[in-house]
Amino acid sequence: MDKLSKSQNIFKKHSSYILPVVLILIVSLITYYRVMIQIDLGPISDSCDFLSDALLFAGQNIGYSDLIRPPFFPFLLSIIFKMGYVSTNAIFILDGLMYIFGVIGLFLLFKLHFNSVQSFLGSLLFATFSIVLTVMSVGFSDLASVSITIWTFYFLILGVEKNSKFFYLAFPFAMLAFLTRYNSALTIFPMFLYIFINIHKINIRNMLVGMSVSVLVIVPVFIFFFEKFGNFLYPFMNFFGTASGPSLPESAAYNSNLFFFIDKFPLFIGHEGILSVIIILTGVFIYGVLRFKRSSKDKINSFSGFxxxxxxxxxxxxxxxxxxxxxxxxxxxxxxxxxxxxxxxxxxxxxxxxxxxNIKDADIHLLFFAWFMAFFIFQSIYIIKDNRYFVIMAPPVAYFLILGLQEVSNGLKFKIKNKNVTFPLIAVILTAAILLSTASYLPTIKQANEKNKITNENIESASQWLINYDPDYKNKTIYSDMWPNFSWYLQTNVKMVPVFMNGQSYSGGVKEFNLTLKDNIAYNNELDSNKADYYLCLRKGLNLTHYTSVAQFGNVIIYKRK
Missing domain, CATH: 1.20.5 (Single alpha-helices involved in coiled-coils or other helix-helix interfaces)
Structure with missing residues (x-):
């Protein structure tokens, strides 16, 4: 028993060092397996856009880029390319590294309120939410933006509570998050709410210096955009115009359901998140029953501050x-x-x-709540929705789950040798559940994307065939439904063929595609008017008057002008 007590004392003394190391080891292992899964599946269109942009930033322009997308993520990727590693795998690895960077930041952020065990569990919960595991290492910029946002709030709180010179990092990091994903501009709402409620603690001069440094971060981006578009605000105007403009109901991502993220909440947080909620609700119920049996005096005193x-x-x-x-x-x-x-x-x-x-860290609680709500409001009202948009809301969810578990453990005290071990027991149970759930969930990602893997292999095979078939293909006009992917594999500018349906064109796809004679004519007109030499097609049932099929690889058909 003495040995056990000695071990407990050693752990308690060094937990602030042991647990971060254990956390890093766990998430690094998760990252490795997730990256390997994505390498097997291959890139998606968004990834290929970032890859092509990164080549441009690395000085290896292939003729195709999508500079409307935020520049910081492909800029980081371009550094890897400049080091000589030009591969689709680079974006998966970078995404995974940003994930680890974010989890470390979240542990430190949680430590500003919680103890090491609670911070460890909260960070692990976030790291293993189903939606986070699904999005991680795909090559989206979402998780990278979340990771930078986490560090933004960490430096913000330190700037208020510890040393106002941390504002020199907080505001530039906020700008980098914005340049990684434009909707991260919404972080200004929780940031300034936290600043306003703590204005008496803040060194205004240092805060203004931090803001000035953040402006310096975006100046090179303005210069670059001015050179490319003649208007340094054009990409931002394009994004915010899309965010406020109408969209057609037939669009693939159109969803007007205001409760989209509430309806899918259990799916996003996974089994371990649901288990946390169940423990909290059960604890609240038991604690409520026990409180009800006590004198009403406690109830009155609990509201004495109001x-x-x-x-x-x-x-x-x-x-x-x-x-x-x-x-x-x-x-x-x-x-x-x-x-x-x-x-x-x-x-x-x-x-x-x-x-x-006198609620301890009430300002931090409000910061996390405002963080969640800033993005929940925008993404719920915005009619273009996707499951991955929940990722930016995941850190606050993890925070409040741990806060709930903390309150339950404080209210329901299970003691051993006069020590409350309720939370450590919860932590052991949840950690075991998290590891088992993650081990079983990761293989399902591969299974769910098997069709995408086959399509990607077909695209790569078709690209290689065209390279061999027509060595002069880079001087030809090529169009495709999957233009970012083909542009990457062919290392040339492949132009977009939108989806034509019922007299409308859709660049982002549609929910249900039913080819009609009118649509078929639209495809013919699109290719003829642009004098396409090749059409790399993934559409079934097309009858192209001036084109003939010269090769097919699964669902990919290569059409050549007659």
């Missing part, structure tokens, strides 16, 4: 209720920016009402 007899408090409460009512009733009915501003006001009023309760 003095309604004060006229100012009553007015604040009325204003708070009015704001939150307007927010709820107008949600989805007004422009998303107004909803963001309304919630900003709600958050500020909420903190003002609760500050008399």
């Amino acid at each position: 003095k309604l007899e004060k006229r100012g408090t009553k007015l604040k409460l009325i204003l708070f209720i009015s704001l939150i009512s307007i927010f709820i009733l107008s949600f989805g009915q007004i422009f998303w920016m107004w909803s963001e501003i309304l919630f900003f006001a709600v958050g500020y009023m909420l903190y003002d009402l609760l500050k008399n309760f």
